Amino acid sequence: MATHRGSCLCGAVTFEVQGEFDSFYVCHCRYCQKDTGSAHAANLFASSATLNWLAGAEAVTSFTLPNTRHSKSFCRHCGSALPNQPSASMLMVPAGCLDSPINLSPTARLFTASEPTWCKALETSPTFQGLPE
Template sequence: MENEIHQGSCLCQQVSYQVEGKFENFFLCHCGHCKKDTGSAHGANLFSATAKLTWLQGQDKVKTFTLKDTRHVRSFCQDCGSGLPNLQFDDALLVVPAGSLDTQIAMEPNGHIFCRSKAQWQEGLDKVEEFESFPQ
């Protein structure tokens, strides 16, 4: 089977990366930490124990924050704040924010996790009106 190659970057385009290999899991995390990280209803992260991360440019702009007394780790661009990949658990697990990818992935999320922390306003979002761009 052919190895997958994915490209990603931050919003300001100063940091870019490549992931070579397969993602084993894709979870939408509703924990309080991920909601704070994203400012949204959940984090969307891809996980791989085998894929290889290569920084193509701007690695010096990548900052990593570990929340004290937790396993919560977040890497981001120091200039624009975009979430970026990081290695966790003694570099045994690659975590990639799905929204930071520039290439498409065929994988769908495996599931929602930490649902007891779901935002109350998230219920019924599939019924909210959709717009192609900012509404007039």
């Protein structure tokens, strides 16, 4: 069984996920744009994996947008996105909070009609390995 470890930006929260991810979606809906402050959210989903908080469980805060299924969990200290269980049978893990590598390509991109126009320019934008000089 696979074990994946992750944490928040400030390190107050650490966790492990035991089991395999079923899918990996990159979502461009307006809700995901607003709660990430970016063009999309990148989330892994698992129906049979288990989440274990290793440290900082008391710092995990959750928010559900009223009248929607959109929810997220985050560290109350640094605001980093953290795993969430939107239903009893589904675990959602933001891909960026994992510290261990995953060998899963995105299953699909969702709500591409909401993708910002500037995303299309990313393919031809200059790239740097770190900060530009």
